[in-house]
Amino acid sequence: MGGRALVSTRKGLFTLARRRGGWEVERADFLGTPISMALHDPRDGTTYAAHDNGHFGVKLHRRDADTNDWQEIAAPAFPKVEAAGSGNAPAVSLVWELVAGPSARLGELWAGTVPGALFRSRDRGESWELVESLWNVPERERWFGGGKDEPGIHSIVIDPRDPDSLTLAISCGGVWKSRDAGATWTNTGRGMRASYMPPDQAENLVTQDPHRLQLCAASPDVMWVQHHDTRFRSTDGGLSFTEIGAKPPSVFGFAVAAHPSDPETAWFVPAVKDECRYPADARVVVARTRDGGESFETLDRGLPKKHAYDLVYRHGLAVDADGETLVMGSTSGGVWFSEDGGDSWAALDARLPPVYAASFA
Amino acid sequence: MARVSFTAHLRRVAPPGPVTADGATIGEVLALVFAASPRLAGYVLDDQGRLRKHVCVFVDGARLGNGTALDHPVSATSEIHVLQALSGG
Numbered sequence: 001m002g003g004r005a006l007v008s009t010r011k012g013l014f015t016l017a018r019r020r021g022g023w024e025v026e027r028a029d030f031l032g033t034p035i036s037m038a039l040h041d042p043r044d045g046t047t048y049a050a051h052d053n054g055h056f057g058v059k060l061h062r063r064d065a066d067t068n069d070w071q072e073i074a075a076p077a078f079p080k081v082e083a084a085g086s087g088n089a090p091a092v093s094l095v096w097e098l099v100a101g102p103s104a105r106l107g108e109l110w111a112g113t114v115p116g117a118l119f120r121s122r123d124r125g126e127s128w129e130l131v132e133s134l135w136n137v138p139e140r141e142r143w144f145g146g147g148k149d150e151p152g153i154h155s156i157v158i159d160p161r162d163p164d165s166l167t168l169a170i171s172c173g174g175v176w177k178s179r180d181a182g183a184t185w186t187n188t189g190r191g192m193r194a195s196y197m198p199p200d201q202a203e204n205l206v207t208q209d210p211h212r213l214q215l216c217a218a219s220p221d222v223m224w225v226q227h228h229d230t231r232f233r234s235t236d237g238g239l240s241f242t243e244i245g246a247k248p249p250s251v252f253g254f255a256v257a258a259h260p261s262d263p264e265t266a267w268f269v270p271a272v273k274d275e276c277r278y279p280a281d282a283r284v285v286v287a288r289t290r291d292g293g294e295s296f297e298t299l300d301r302g303l304p305k306k307h308a309y310d311l312v313y314r315h316g317l318a319v320d321a322d323g324e325t326l327v328m329g330s331t332s333g334g335v336w337f338s339e340d341g342g343d344s345w346a347a348l349d350a351r352l353p354p355v356y357a358a359s360f361a
Numbered sequence: 362m363a364r365v366s367f368t369a370h371l372r373r374v375a376p377p378g379p380v381t382a383d384g385a386t387i388g389e390v391l392a393l394v395f396a397a398s399p400r401l402a403g404y405v406l407d408d409q410g411r412l413r414k415h416v417c418v419f420v421d422g423a424r425l426g427n428g429t430a431l432d433h434p435v436s437a438t439s440e441i442h443v444l445q446a447l448s449g450g
Contacts, residue, residue, distance in 0.1 A: 054415060
């Protein structure tokens with residue numbers, strides 16, 4: 001059972017702690033600075049915070065276990081292009097995903113960015129290298145922005161059985177897999193479809209918009225995707241997917257959390273799709289399946305039931321290792337916890353800035 | 362030598378007050394300042410060494426275009442201000 005959660009917001013990083021009476025804000029860091037993503041590395045207790053300084057660029061800060069002070073470390077950055085005509089050469093505009101590497105490779109971190117690039121660090125963020133093999137795939141020219149002007153990598157999952165097996169989800173660039181720690185890549189995701197494309201392109205793997213991809217840690221071949229169009233589930237490690245969507249109140253949304261040990265259970269946060277992007281009927285609900293997506297329950301006990309326009313972004317929902325404790329944060333600054341697998345929720349007694357990401361520490 | 366001042370928003374990484382440096386262009390002057398304050402470079406320039414989109418540079422009272430600012434000539438008496446643009450962010 002985790003005792004802490006990290007909530008990354010438009011105005012700083014908030015660390016929440018479980019107390020006897022519920023969850024409370026324990027500390028606030030970087031007040032005023034947008035934090036796009038934070039990571040607690042369970043291997044050594046380090047906390048990382050990605051800053052999205054609108055004016056001064058992307059920065060990364062690190063706080064060692066049991067210390068109070070943050071240290072600015074290297075941020076993912078593209079190699080400098082010296083050639084003529086480098087005016088359009090890429091620069092990182094956002095760290096959109098940050099994950100700890102496998103336990104066998106302490107210090108390894110992976111970052112997904114906007115524009116859509118993957119970066120790897122082998123030294124706790126002291127330095128970063130662009131994964132050129134992915135940046136150079138010819139299909140990248142057909143990726144396009146989804147929610148951002150440029151495409152971005154927002155989901156990176158590592159197979160707990162095989163530290164070299166990575167799966168990425170890209171908006172919009174589909175699902176990509178590597179079995180050799182990023183040396184080579186395959187565009188997967190057969191079975192997904194995109195109604196925003198011309199009909200003959202709807203099943204094209206490279207233009208899918210998976211909003212978020214997560215795996216079941218105990219059964220890593222099971223992956224869940226909240227896609228722009230609907231929800232999908234894979235039972236073969238992301239090679240192919242089956243639609244599990246058409247359930248009320250809507251199948252649009254951004255976030256998904258995968259139960260860590262039960263491959264049949266996952267949570268989603270429905271919203272009214274496309275141009276609206278707020279909860280159906282202005283009621284915040286969570287959709288839970290416990291039978292692999294055959295059916296969904298709509299969970300709302302303790303959540304706002306009227307006049308609620310809270311949107312939960314793709315990193316705004318997380319489940320702890322116990323499979324029972326969940327945290328959810330919204331664009332209106334609402335944060336809710338559940339201690340019973342989503343059956344009931346309690347609001348954090350705070351009005352936080354708009355939430356970009358929530359995770360357990 | 363040209364004199365360079367940085368916005369107070371950069372106080373954590375920039376010199377505390379105006380600094381002087383030699384150089385024929387803004388880029389050359391800033392390169393010398395960055396040599397003494399290495400973290401500052403990444404706040405003013407992007408991955409490719411371009412002036413960040415929402416940073417602006419004034420020389421002797423005139424605002425420079427971001428695409429050409431680094432190549433702009435400066436004199437030994439130039440006053441350079443590196444500021445946060447009010448756009449974006």
